Amino acid sequence: MNFVKRIKMKSIIGKYLKKTMDDDVVVDEAQLGKLELNDGEYSGVSDPQLMLDILDAKRKEPSAFVSGWEEMDNTGIIPDENVENDPGKKLLAAAEKGDADEVVNLLKCDRSLVHVRDRDFYTPLHRAAYNNHVSVIKVLLSNGADISAQTEDGWQPLHCAARWGNLESHPNSHLYSPQNIFSVSQTLTLLLDLKLAKLLWILREEQVKLQRRLIFGGCLLTRRQFCDVSKKTDEILINQFKEKFFSNRLIKYTDQLHFVNDSGENALPVFRIIDNLGNVVNAEMIKAFSADLCLQMYKKMLLVYVVDEILYNAQRQGRISFYLTNAGEEATQIGSASALQADDLIYAQYRELGTLLWRDFSLQSLMDQCAGNADDLNKGRQMPVHYGSKELNVVTISSTLATQMPQAVGSAYAMKLRKQQNVVICYFGDGAASEGDCHAAFNFAGTLQCPVVFFCRNNGYAISTCSSEQYAGDGIGSRGPAYGLNTVRVDGNDVFAVHMATLHARQMALHCKPCLIEAITYRLGHHSTSDDSTAYRSAAEIQLWQKSNSPLARLRAFLFNNGLLDEQQEHSLQQTYRQEVLNSLILSEKKPKPEIETLFTDVYDQMTTRIQKQYNELKTALAARENLE
16 A cells, blocks of 8 residues: 555655555654653654644645545546446446445446446445445445455555545544554454455444544554554454354464374273273262163173074074174163163164164064065065164164264254254264264264264274274264264273263253264174174184173173172073074074065055056066976
8 A cells, every 4th residue: 555655745754654565554663663652652643743744734735635536526437437328437336325226236237347447446345345335345245346456556445444535524634643544454454364354344333433543533553552452353353263163162363383183192081880890980870770770781782692693603504694793892782772762763883783672672573684584674675684663763774884874963953843852863883984974964963953962883893994094083082072062982891881971962962962972892793794804803802802891791790799690590591582582583484585566665655657567577577487497
């Protein structure tokens, strides 16, 4: 900004200013230092003789204190030019007058007019800003007006917004200070350079007060005052940053360049209530568990173990086509399921058998699904282990990793809109956490504040990929706070800790505070019957976890230590469960397969003509094949 040229007073104030290479004006501290008073105030234009000189200069040449277009007629357009037939000049005039409707109409015809300039290179945005026509400014900005456009003398629209061209209207205009206009204009320009144009409107009222006090008010800007203004601006910026970018978290500026990477030695703590030997480490929380609840949880965990053993062997015998075991992760399933209400919606992955058994999903239904027979609720359309029950509020499992996660958030959002008093729990593994759907689900849950609990079973392996090869950060739990999720890490082999964490998470979710639970556990079995885990981990590793950290062994030890169970009772339970599971499996094998027609139903209410034709063709082909045989 060539300020000296604009006010035409080089001979009067030149000794207090110097020009930089980019034609900006800066205060010459060397000169000002000689004029500094005891209280730190710059004498600047307050020098009596200099003030008289400025006043005299203003009286002799008032035009020295007006903007470029004010030297013309009232419209800012050179009088002898025809405005009526020039859309660009019409837009300039409308912007200066504040005629938002006219501006909109002109830009509809030709949006490029937003960049038109007058003789001094003022754009419509400059003119609107000069007169504080906020509605026009918004229209111009929304149509691509350049907020950094400069006039011939270096003005940007924000300089015009400061209204320092209206000096003649103020009674103390003769007290104008070069330092003032430089400091204020540079500060406001900085705000725009930070792309905080919105701040201009927020500061509207405050801006006018500061302008009058600092620029036109008759007092010069002291060092202390400048710091106060800078501090006030920083506070306003910080408040805007907190609200706009950081969800109202406390932030501060720093002059230290420091990159953050949470790679310290201390990870998120792992919450537990009993240790590996079944000894209580949290005497207060264990009181919440009655003897009946403890026994019920153990029975369901034992049932999961028995089902696993029988169905795994059944697959090896060719009686079912596929199976995924739950060994080592029983506590994550039963501990979490026991903390939910019956009307809470479950989105499971494929290692959540215990969640269904806790809700009394029948063994026969389970075996029918794995056999894919006519009584299978899925009508034989799914692989084994892909359970589901509308009656029990368990969404059918999908093979594709992490697809259930955004679906769970959508269901939770629907519950929120309906003001339902229940939540959604979404189970997934550490492998699924590497999928894009996981991050999308976290983000939607956090921003929409959905009543959802994400439950991650971090069992150390995504099929054959160990956790250390999947992520470099502090597990899955460290991602939760970044997405606005209330996060806790628990010992996934401590059924009490899992239950308590899920219970508290559910309460938070009911108040639309989404949560993430990372349960640290270990997959004792192979990934599936199609996998041989000894190819990527040692048998010694498996045996170590089986011996020292089995969730079943831990709960069993707790029950034995507290006289709630003995060996005879446990043996009797195992025998009973084995017989029930085997009977259900045998019965499921005797049932017929689903009818061929079920391949074509349940997509539409009734078969379309095209689907009916395909069905008839298949029946004809099958009949012909039977005749040949």
